Amino acid sequence: MSSRKIDRSYEPDGMAVRVTGYAQAREVLRSTGTVQAGLGVETVEKLPPSIRRPVLYRDGEEHREHRRQTARYFTPRRVDEHYRELMERVADEQLAHLRSEPTVDLAKLSFRMAIEVVSAVIGLTESRPGLDKRLDRFFPEKFGKPGFTSLHGIFWVLKQNFQFLGIYLADVRPAVKARRRQRRDDLISHLIDEGCRDGEILGECLTFAAAGMVTTREFVNVVAWHLFTDDALRQRYTGGDETTRVLLLHELLRLEPVVGNLKRRTTEALGDGIPSGRLVDVDVSTANLETGVEGPGLAFGDGPHKCPGAYVAIQEADIFLSKLFAIDGLRMVKPPRVAMKPDISSYELRDFTISVRPPA
Secondary structure, X not given: OOOOOOOOOOOOOOOOEEEOOHHHHHHHHHOOOEEEEOOOHHHHOOOOOOOOOOHHHOOHHHHHHHHHHHHHHHOHHHHHHHHHHHHHHHHHHHHHHHHHOOOEEHHHHHHHHHHHHHHHHHOOOOOOOOHHHHHHHHOOOOOOOOOOOOHHHHHHHHHXXXXXXXXXXXXXXXXXXXXXXXXXXXXXXXXXXOOOOHHHHHHHHHHHHXXXXXXXXXXXXXXXXXXXXXXXXXXXXXXXXXXXXHHHHHHHHHHOOOEOEEEEEEOOXXXXXXXXXXXXEEEHHHXXXXXXXXXXXXXXXXXXXXXXXXXXXXXXXXXXXXXXXOOOOOEEEEOOEEEEEOOOOEEEEEOOEEEOOOOO
16 A cells, blocks of 8 residues: 555644544544534534534534434435435536546546535535535635634634625525425435524534535545556556445545544543543544554544544545546646645645646
8 A cells, every 4th residue: 555645744732632542542532421622613612502503513412313313314325326326427527527628626626526416415406606616715725713803813704704604695595495495305404304594504514515525525636646656556446346446445544534633522531541621632643554453444533423424425436536547548747735734634635637638
C-alpha cells in the first residue's frame, strides 16, 4: 500500500487528554460516558433550549432514538436499491465533462457527484442551480472567527448568516415546501413529521452537507491521487471486482482518514484514568496506523456518532472512481493543492487537474 500523501502535522489541544492508541480511541468513541465536543458544539450550546439541535450535536437517549428512526435511509440494501442507478447516472454526467474539455478539476467533478447523491438521500431535490458554489462559500478553505468584539468578527457573523440565508432560500425552503404538500421517503419528510421547523431542518441539512458531501469529495480526491501515482495499486483497483475495490478503498481511508481528530468531553470517569469533565482529543490518524487495524479503522468514527452514511460514501466513491479510471488516456496534469483545517486535522484537495487528451 502507498505511503501517506497527507502531512498529518497536528498541534494537539494542550487542554485536552490526547488518545493515540486504537483500542483506547475506540473505547472513548463508544463510551456512553462522553458527549460530542469540537465541531462548533460550543456555539450550538448557546442556542435557546427551544431550538432543536442537529443530530451531530445531540447525545444520550434523544440521539439514539433519532439514529434508530433514520437508520433505514442508510442501510446497504436501501443504498443499493434506491441510489445505485442514480450514482451511475451522475458519475456518467460528470465524466462527460472530462471527455469534452481539455482539462478539468477533479475536485469539482467529485463534489457535484457527492452533492447529487446526498441530496437525494436527505431530500434536497428542488434546489436552484449552483448548490456546489453555495456550499463552497459556506465551507471556505479558511474560516474567520465570528464575534461582536471586532470588525473582523462582525464581518464573519454577517458573512455566515448571509450564506445560511442563501442555502435556506435556494435549497432548503423549496424542498420543505414540496414535502409539506406531499411527504416523500426521505430525511426531510421525516424531520417534518417530527415537528421540526424550517431553521432546524436547515441545520440538519448543513450537517449532512459537511459530513456527506464535503468529506466524500476529499476521499474521492485522495484515492484518485494515490491511484495516479502508484501503478501497482491502480492495476489492483482497476483489475479487481467490486469486493476487491471496496477493500482497497477501506484501506486507503484507514491510511488517509478525511477527519484526523475527533473530540469528546467526558461526563464520567473512563476506565483509562480519564476523569469526568475532561476534553479528550482522539487522534484517529495515528490510531489507524496500529498493526492489525482492519477496514477503514476509525475513519468513520465509532460508537453513537459513527457516520451513518459510510456505505453511501464507499459505494459512490467506487462507482465514480471505477468509471474514471476505466477511461482510456486518463492522466493527471497537475497534482492537487493541499490545505488543512487544523482544528480537526482535515485535508482539502483543490486544483486537481486531470485530462484524457494527450499532452500538447
